[in-house]
Amino acid sequence: MPPTSPSDVVIRKLQRISELRESDLAVLRALAIEEKEFQANHDVVREGDRPSHSFVLVDGLIGSTKFTGEGKRQITSFFVTGDIPDLHGLHLSVMDCTFSTLTPSRVGFIRHDALRAICEQHPNIATAFWRSTLIDAAIYREWVTNVGRREAFTRMAHVLCELICRLRAVGRIQDHVADIPITQAALGDALGLSTVHVNRTLQELRRKGLIATSGARVQALNWPDLVRAADFDATYLHQRNPEAGQ
Amino acid sequence: MPPTSPSDVVIRKLQRISELRESDLAVLRALAIEEKEFQANHDVVREGDRPSHSFVLVDGLIGSTKFTGEGKRQITSFFVTGDIPDLHGLHLSVMDCTFSTLTPSRVGFIRHDALRAICEQHPNIATAFWRSTLIDAAIYREWVTNVGRREAFTRMAHVLCELICRLRAVGRIQDHVADIPITQAALGDALGLSTVHVNRTLQELRRKGLIATSGARVQALNWPDLVRAADFDATYLHQRNPEAGQ
DNA sequence: CGACGATTTGATCGCATTCAAATCGCGTGG
DNA sequence: CCACGCGATTTGAATGCGATCAAATCGTCG
Numbered sequence: 001m002p003p004t005s006p007s008d009v010v011i012r013k014l015q016r017i018s019e020l021r022e023s024d025l026a027v028l029r030a031l032a033i034e035e036k037e038f039q040a041n042h043d044v045v046r047e048g049d050r051p052s053h054s055f056v057l058v059d060g061l062i063g064s065t066k067f068t069g070e071g072k073r074q075i076t077s078f079f080v081t082g083d084i085p086d087l088h089g090l091h092l093s094v095m096d097c098t099f100s101t102l103t104p105s106r107v108g109f110i111r112h113d114a115l116r117a118i119c120e121q122h123p124n125i126a127t128a129f130w131r132s133t134l135i136d137a138a139i140y141r142e143w144v145t146n147v148g149r150r151e152a153f154t155r156m157a158h159v160l161c162e163l164i165c166r167l168r169a170v171g172r173i174q175d176h177v178a179d180i181p182i183t184q185a186a187l188g189d190a191l192g193l194s195t196v197h198v199n200r201t202l203q204e205l206r207r208k209g210l211i212a213t214s215g216a217r218v219q220a221l222n223w224p225d226l227v228r229a230a231d232f233d234a235t236y237l238h239q240r241n242p243e244a245g246q
Numbered sequence: 247m248p249p250t251s252p253s254d255v256v257i258r259k260l261q262r263i264s265e266l267r268e269s270d271l272a273v274l275r276a277l278a279i280e281e282k283e284f285q286a287n288h289d290v291v292r293e294g295d296r297p298s299h300s301f302v303l304v305d306g307l308i309g310s311t312k313f314t315g316e317g318k319r320q321i322t323s324f325f326v327t328g329d330i331p332d333l334h335g336l337h338l339s340v341m342d343c344t345f346s347t348l349t350p351s352r353v354g355f356i357r358h359d360a361l362r363a364i365c366e367q368h369p370n371i372a373t374a375f376w377r378s379t380l381i382d383a384a385i386y387r388e389w390v391t392n393v394g395r396r397e398a399f400t401r402m403a404h405v406l407c408e409l410i411c412r413l414r415a416v417g418r419i420q421d422h423v424a425d426i427p428i429t430q431a432a433l434g435d436a437l438g439l440s441t442v443h444v445n446r447t448l449q450e451l452r453r454k455g456l457i458a459t460s461g462a463r464v465q466a467l468n469w470p471d472l473v474r475a476a477d478f479d480a481t482y483l484h485q486r487n488p489e490a491g492q
Numbered sequence: 493c494g495a496c497g498a499t500t501t502g503a504t505c506g507c508a509t510t511c512a513a514a515t516c517g518c519g520t521g522g
Numbered sequence: 523c524c525a526c527g528c529g530a531t532t533t534g535a536a537t538g539c540g541a542t543c544a545a546a547t548c549g550t551c552g
Contacts, residue, residue, distance in 0.1 A: 048481075066391040068400075069477035074391040088380040091373060096384050096482040120369045127337060127365075130376050133383065134334040138342050140386035144322040145312040147394040148438030152508070154314075183530065192394030194509055199532060215517090231315035235294075236342040398540070429498065440541055445500060461549090 006033040006108030009058050013082035016169060016240060017135065018128040027122055033108035038101045040181075045086050049095045053109040056084045060105025061180060063190065065098050075190035077139050078102075078163060081170045087133050090115055103181050135238045142236045147192045150231060155191050156201045157230030160211065164220055165234050176223055181216030205229075252279035252354030255304050259328035262415060262486060263381065264374040273368055279354035284347045286427075291332050295341045299355040302330045306351025307426060309436065311344050321436035323385050324348070324409060327416045333379050336361055349427045381484045388482045393438045396477060401437050402447045403476030406457065410466055411480050422469055427462030451475075 011028050014020055020028075035058065038044060044062065045051055062085055063075040076097065079085040085099050090112055119126035139162075146158050163180065167173045188198040205211045210226045212219045220226050257274050260266055266274075281304065284290060290308065291297055308331055309321040322343065325331040331345050336358055365372035385408075392404050409426060413419045434444040451457045456472045458465045466472050 064387065066387065068391065068395050070395075072395040074395045076387045076390040076394075088383060091377040092380050092384065092484050094481060094484070096484070097387055119373075123366045123369070123372070126369070126372065126376075130372075130379070131337040133376070133380060134338050137334060137379065137383035137386055138338065140383055140390060141310065141312065141322045141343055143390045144386060144393060145314065145320040147390060149314050149316075149318040149320045185530080195531085196510080196533090197508055199530095200508090203532085235340060238338050238340070238342070431498080441498090442500085442542080443540055445498095446540090449500085 004058070006035055006056055006058050007031050009082050009108070010056050010084070010110075012170075013056070013084070013132070014125070014128040016082070017131050017238070018240075020128065021124065024122060024125050024128075027118060027125065031110060031118070032114060033110050035106060035108045038105050038107065040101055040103050040105075042101050044099045044101065044105075044107055045089070045095055047095050047098045050093050051086065051089050051095065052112050054084055054087050054089055054112065054115065055099075055107045055109045057081055058106040058108050060101055060107075061103045061182060062099055062105060062107075063102050063186065065100050065189070066096075067098075073189045074192065075102075075186065077136065077143060078159075078166075078190065080163075080166050081172060083136075084110075084129075084132060085136075087129060088136075090129075102183075102186050138236045138238060152191070152193055152197055152201045153204055154229065154231050155193070156187070156198070157205060157210065157226055158232055159187070159190060160205075160218060160220070161227055161230045161232040161234075162237070164218075165237060165239070169237075169239055176220035178218045178220075179216060180218055250304070252281055252302055252304050253277050255328050255354070256302050256330070256356075258416075259302070259330070259378070260371070260374040262328070263377050263484070264486075266374065267370065270368060270371050270374075273364060273371065277356060277364070278360060279356050281352060281354045284351050284353065286347055286349050286351075288347050290345045290347065290351075290353055291335070291341055293341050293344045296339050297332065297335050297341065298358050300330055300333050300335055300358065300361065301345075301353045301355050303327055304352040304354050306353075307348045307428060308345055308351060308353075309348050309432065311346050311435070312342075313344075319435045320438065321348075321432065323382065323389060324405075324412075324436065326409075326412050327418060329382075330356075330375075330378060331382075333375060334382075336375075348429075348432050384482045384484060398437070398439055398443055398447045399450060400475065400477050401439070402433070402444070403451060403456065403472055404478050405433070405436060406451075406464060406466070407473055407476045407478040407480075408483070410464075411483060411485070415483075415485055422466035424464045424466075425462060426464055 007029050011025055044055060057079050059081055062079040064077045064085060065073055065075050067073055089095060146155050150158060164173060164176060164178050167178050184198045185195045188195045209221055210229060212221055253275050257271055290301060303325050305327055308325040310323045310331060311319055311321050313319055335341060392401050396404060410419060410422060410424050413424050430444045431441045434441045455467055456475060458467050
């Protein structure tokens, strides 16, 4: 099969979250997207930038990150294949966060003026993009709760559940096995925990038989129990067919 | 002067964050909004609801809240006059969080179908509404960072700075004096802290001469130092004229 | 005055951090 | 093929920030 084109990735993403007409698809297929590769731990867009493009994540894992004045890093959300992490840049001129690759990634850049033209002429597509940013916001909300009110064990289980659900939705998972070469340090930055505690928490999850890890691979050994331990309810992901691939 | 109409509040809000034409204003002025009063600590919209309206906060303070399985509450964001907290409900059918009043509040309900019709016919207004939800998302992002990586003292100072900035932007503040009858318990739920620790943290802020409180009133005694202590940078609020009223 | 919610204080506990060092895993070069 | 280097993971011990529990005080409204 031919390599997936970036615009296909965008189309599939929008189809997962909203209803598109055949005419909309044609418009999106014609969208010019410039592809680029990044190694792990590279900034795609930086806080303070005033970008003229947004980017779609074609493959890999990206984090929206912020730094405190003390230099501590917080990852405020993950992004997987199909996501358009900085779509908000279309209407917010200054970036208030940095988007960094957490694994080697392929991204496609889309000109803002092209997006604006499409949104103006195709309200249906505009709504789909809008909806995409709203789902991102829903995830941020859940993360506030996760970091603010859940203890480390539950918190860790919760992000893992989220990642597995989102990766499954984009076909990146077989049998609850996620191939995520994410470091424990990055997990800590996402959870507001120290690396040391991330390590111990993962050990506890393994000891309880909820997950198995082999290198970068994380496997949910007992999905129902993991979900329960995580206090996880996928509603906030607003997936149209959440049970797909269960 | 005549009492402010809900649609005026909406118009002012949108004007603060984007450029509107005279024709847009006329459309918005014609928007039907049904006003309602709520006491403090009442749910306006609940998690799980599938509302047919969104609401604008005409006066008061509202929190977007979530509960963990253990029954712990997290406030994921505050909303002030002019904000449309559940605008995301326009494109996300199921509510993933509850909106509760933190003080007695006046809110105005706007039908989704009316909003959809406007957005379809006036891309300019649609963009303004979209932008409003993007700013909400930016605030959620900052809160993840605040709760995840800042210690109690800085964290508390940070929310206070945010609240003061936002209240000032809507003319609810004279001389850094905010009239916010918010309980320490609610502050704790917003910060992911216990009520006891909120109390002690506020005492520390007072002891250092950064704030003064008298009942519900919070006063920034030394704005530059408070901002510094808070590690606060208002960029994420995406206000068009951030220095207004400084 | 009485009542109830909010604030304040004191004492103890525990989860997670911090610091330090050892081990593992893997790619590179001798 | 082995030695080396470097980043990631793991382990141990000590510390501390904030939670929890319990009780007193304040404030306001009926």
